[in-house]
Amino acid sequence: MSSPSQSFALAGGPVLVASDGTAVSHEALFNAGRLVSSAFGGPLEVIGVCEPMPGGAAGMDVLPVPAELDEARRANMLDDLRRSVNISAAGDPSWPITVLVGSPARTLAAEADRRGAALVVMGIGRHNPLDRLFGTETTLATLRESRVPVLAVGPSFPAVPTHAVVGLDFSVASVQAANLALHLLAPGGRLTLVHVRPRFEHPSADWQAWDVEYGRTLPPLFDQVTAQLDVPRGVTVDTVTVRGDPAPALLAYAQQANADLVAVGTQRHSLYERLVVGSVTTRVLRTARVGVLAVPATG
Known part of the structure; x- marks a missing residue:
């Protein structure tokens, strides 16, 4: 494939x-x-x-x-x-x-x-x-x-980025964004797949159990995505999980890691959603201090 x-x-x-x-x-x-x-x-x-x-x-x-x-x-x-x-x-x-x-x-x-x-x-x-x-x-x-x-x-x-950070929500578009970003990196470059977990603040046992189960699902999901990536020779891929609101948490990690590029997948939304609700991509593009690669889902 x-x-x-x-x-x-x-x-x-x-x-x-x-x-x-x-x-x-x-x-x-x-x-x-x-x-x-x-x-x-x-x-x-x-x-x-x-x-x-x-x-x-x-x-x-x-x-x-x-x-x-x-x-x-x-x-x-x-x-x-x-x-x-x-x-x-x-x-x-x-x-x-x-x-x-x-x-x-x-x-x-x-x-x-x-x-x-x-x-x-x-x-x-x-x-x-x-x-x-x-x-x-x-x-x-x-x-x-x-x-x-x-x-x-x-x-x-x-001229050639050395470190790209990908906002990974495990959607098709975010995997496509990762694959495209990989091929823009310099030889010996690094791609970091960053998944932003929901901020966990509820003290109930049910929420705590859900959060633990959520964490257990992440390693196999990361493995599935990395298996799909077409990684050029010499490029390193690693994974990171952070908590918070998706756009600020992703950009904070990118800044901390001195990344040159932030890549995100985008979804097709209704006109109302595009104009009123806003999206992670919109917030990233408006506030990022580095290059932004935005990739719409193609299938």
Whole structure:
């Protein structure tokens, strides 16, 4: 049986590096694209999405924006991306560059699906509220729409990670996240499977018995997952169990372990759940100080 990571790699789809041409972290963004392209064999392509100008109000009517204006803005973004690729030490002028007009998140997700992309690489803002609004939130919105994995990186993301932490809830998506993360690690790297147990605070005998039984189930579950992993030669896999709320506990461990990458699996939820309830992935992406690999379940 082929592993989840092999199913992505064998697809040979392109790696899409998404940017608007103004990011200050192009070195990390392009390096991450090269890393994924090398690991999974797909060509690297740069893509930008120019959000259309809203129509202007004129009394009770809305005046449409002339098509020439959106085209001019699209052309400007294309020039910015070409310049970024040309001046970046990590860039390559031979990379195909495309700029589309539309809603960034929906357009990126749809384009990734149409092209059969292996993965989308995006920036993750951390320096100020505008970074978080226009960087991280666009990345989050894309992830919610996307059917392919998304790797979100900041300026400090290394050319090749040496330690990845995977949030393991034993779902198909989390195992796929582990398999993908394995192939992004440097030779001699380390992958840590981290399962977050529920915080146990109830004093009743029934709850204590349940907690003990829960603990007994974990070693065989870890064994089942590690048996499914396609571990590259020289990479070490270990397992850790912590207690607490999933996202904060996972990120606290990643920080303590000096990890370069946090990988999580995502599930398809209803619109209400996506907009209101929130998810572990959302909290991780909004607060992580390292790269985040988010992998939707494919089966």
